Amino acid sequence: DQQVKQNSPSLSVQEGRISILNCDYTNSMFDYFLWYKKYPAEGPTFLISISSIKDKNEDGRFTVFLNKSAKHLSLHIVPSQPGDSAVYFCAASERVTGAQKLVFGQGTRLTINP
Amino acid sequence: DVKVTQSSRYLVKRTGEKVFLECVQDMDHENMFWYRQDPGLGLRLIYFSYDVKMKEKGDIPEGYSVSREKKERFSLILESASTNQTSMYLCASSLWVTTTEQFFGPGTRLTVL
Numbered sequence: 001d002q003q004v005k006q007n008s009p010s011l012s013v014q015e016g017r018i019s020i021l022n023c024d025y026t027n028s029m030f031d032y033f034l035w036y037k038k039y040p041a042e043g044p045t046f047l048i049s050i051s052s053i054k055d056k057n058e059d060g061r062f063t064v065f066l067n068k069s070a071k072h073l074s075l076h077i078v079p080s081q082p083g084d085s086a087v088y089f090c091a092a093s094e095r096v097t098g099a100q101k102l103v104f105g106q107g108t109r110l111t112i113n114p
Numbered sequence: 115d116v117k118v119t120q121s122s123r124y125l126v127k128r129t130g131e132k133v134f135l136e137c138v139q140d141m142d143h144e145n146m147f148w149y150r151q152d153p154g155l156g157l158r159l160i161y162f163s164y165d166v167k168m169k170e171k172g173d174i175p176e177g178y179s180v181s182r183e184k185k186e187r188f189s190l191i192l193e194s195a196s197t198n199q200t201s202m203y204l205c206a207s208s209l210w211v212t213t214t215e216q217f218f219g220p221g222t223r224l225t226v227l
Contacts, residue, residue: 004156006156009154032214034214034215036218041123041220041221042220042221043118043204043206043218043219043220043221044157044204044218045218046215046216046217049214049215089156089157091157093214095212096170097164097170098145098162098163098164098165098168098170098211099145099147099162099164099170099208099211100208100211100212100213100214101159101162101172102147102157102159102214102216103159103173104149104156104157104158105156106154106155106156107156
């Protein structure tokens with residue numbers, strides 16, 4: 001049973017426009033949410049996170065919004081640049097014995113067109 | 115910068131072979147993780163470790179085991195490789211038990227024939 005879902009396998013956006021990636025979750029016990037970016041042949045790299053007690057976090061061109069009542073979060077990238085073309089994974093964190101365990105979504109492939 | 119390295123980028127093994135995937139991190143992180151990444155399924159946690167010789171099962175531990183004899187090194191073992199274990203394997207580490215951010219290695223693409 002997928003606790004974190006990214007329902008769009010791919011997204012294509014024109015350079016300079018806004019990219020919006022979406023993620024839904026089911027477990028109310030998740031305490032942090034993260035976005036990772038992955039280029040081919042590389043491991044995922046951390047992009048931005050948000051605590052479950054907040055509804056927005058901004059870092060430069062990247063903003064993450066959290067709607068707890070809808071169990072939904074989104075990543076906004078503005079303006080989109082060609083280097084943003086990658087696979088984006090949403091992840092949710094829950095405390096387990098010994099660690100903060102991350103549960104990942106399926107990923108969304110973002111393509112920025114010039 | 116945190117560096118997580120994995121012993122091989124590509125590996126081809128035969129069904130039934132014992133396979134070792136090695137991961138090393140250089141930042142004295144307490145926690146280490148093994149994931150597999152498959153198309154349409156995202157990253158799924160196989161095992162993690164929060165201290166030397168300590169290990170916990172993740173979401174899909176069947177067919178795998180792990181070993182952590184030193185803090186910086188975490189090994190994933192496929193006791194008898196099967197074709198359904200063909201996948202991208204990713205190792206990650208995090209600083210502390212309460213740290214959410216994980217740092218990933220480049221991955222090992224394992225093919226089991």
